Amino acid sequence: MKNNKYLKYLRWLLLAFFLIMVTREAYLHQVQGGGVAPSVHALCPYGALETFYSLVFGGTFLQKIFSGTMILLGITLVLAVIFRRGFCGLICPFGALQEFFGIIGKKIFHKRFIMPIAIDKPLRYLKYIVLVVTIYFAWKTAGLWMDPYDPWAAYGHLSAGYESLTTEYLVGTIVLVIILVGSLLYDRFFCKYLCPMGAVYGIVSKISPSKIVRDKDICINCNLCSKSCPMNIDVAEVDKVISTECISCQVCVLTCPKVGALKYKTGKKTLKTLTVIIFVVGLFFMGVFISKTVGVFEVLPKQITQESQINVEEIKGYMTIKDVSIGTKIEIEEVYKKLGIPASVPESTKLKDVQNFVEGFEVEVAKEKLK
Incomplete structure (x- = not known):
């Protein structure tokens, strides 16, 4: 159990690293400009879905979207095929932001609240509606029309100051505040109800060979796994966790007091939590490294030369x-x-x-x- 505690801290450390890294880039983007640091859109896999139609039929990326964004989408989809929503549970900086607000909320309220099932169940479908609507209008308008309403974009513009947040990103800022307040009360508020990328990974995860398996002979029915799940999956009541809501965060496995009662399996192979973390993070960085090495990973506009032609x-x-x-x-x-x-x-x-x-x-x- 002591090792489990260290692994929980390791996971938080990784989430903090990705959140700090993206926050730094967002700050530099505002202070030094888009030619020096990428926008949060360029660093978000969802931007690749929004630009897909434009790229296929027009041969161009939407503004603020580059080849690196498409590669990030590809990498995270591969992760979803193998490890379900492992990107959400171990890497996603916006997920990290919610989780850290959740820790603060637990300190304040000394508990985590759970949405009533009658409300929770229909709300889970909202993220699929958001996915369809944003992609439709991205294709229709050939632009990042969602930008002013995007809470992640608003977060990326915090360093731009009060005026930017209350004019161009007013709606996005309001949504961001709602999400962060919601995260103080409910685990992974945005991930469960609004995240369109989570909807995509959830759909892809249906073909994933990975799952949490509960051994009923070892399980002592303490229900700690269900209580600890940030996505409120009732782990203690199923033999296998194959829900599209599972973010492969490993929290239930690490919380379980009985060794072997909960196992993370990919196919027939049982993987230890540390192995899952290493594989998910390792594959992510390996994908970025390889694409950078071959010169196809770009998240910044090309430098202007004599051959350039811009309107x-x-x-x-x-x-x-x-x-x-x-x-x-x-x-x-x-x-x-x-x-x-x-x-x-x-x-x-x-x-x-x-x-x-x-x-x-x-x-x-x-x-x-x-x-």
């Missing part, structure tokens, strides 16, 4: 004055003139920093002037 609408704040000139094929003197930028401002200045030299300068207004 005015594609101009971003992280681009320099020189980048704008090269990419749009507009003479740099004309760019300075059109935008009213003094010649003393270096051409290496990022557009979002021009406001330090020109009062009231705005990137969106600059784009209109260059059209």
Whole structure:
């Protein structure tokens, strides 16, 4: 049981690592721009589903989505086939955020609340509705239409400040607050009821050979496995956990006081918790490493060169004055003139920093002037 305690801490440590890593990238994206650090959309597998139609029929990614996003989707789908929703339980940074809020909630209320079955059951289907609606409108609008309403996008813009959160991301921020407050009361609130990616992994997990198996001869019916499950699966009442809600977090196995009463099996092979963690995290990093090595993993826009050709609408704040000139094929003197930028401002200045030299300068207004 002592080893189980250490494995619980190891799992939390891994979740914290992924959450901190993505939070850092989101902060850098806001402070230094999209050319330096990827957006949270580029680091989320769901962005790949939203861009799939555009990529297949138009040959282009949606804005903020790159090849690396598609690879992340591929890697996590492979994980779902082998280890069910193991990505959700061991890697997902948004899942980690909810879980840590859950720990805080347990400290405050000294218990975890469980949604009544009459409410819980229909709410579980909400994530499938969210999945269908977001993909439909992504295809229909050929854009990330969900962005302003996305709680994960709102989280990624926390460092952008109050104005961004209360204007462009107002709805997303409200949803984020609801999710975090919900997570103080209920385990994995978003994962259970709203996460469209969880819906995808749940569907894929139906063909997974992995499952939690309960040995009735060893089980002492203490019900601790059911009480500890963050997805509220009644583990103690089934012989095999094959629910699409299972996130392969291993919490029930680690909580069980009887060795061998609960086993994680992939096919006929029993895997120890540490082995599952190593395989899930290892396969994830191996997929990223291999794709980076062969040069196909990209989560940032390509650097602008003389061969680049961008239209005015594609101009971003992280681009320099020189980048704008090269990419749009507009003479740099004309760019300075059109935008009213003094010649003393270096051409290496990022557009979002021009406001330090020109009062009231705005990137969106600059784009209109260059059209």
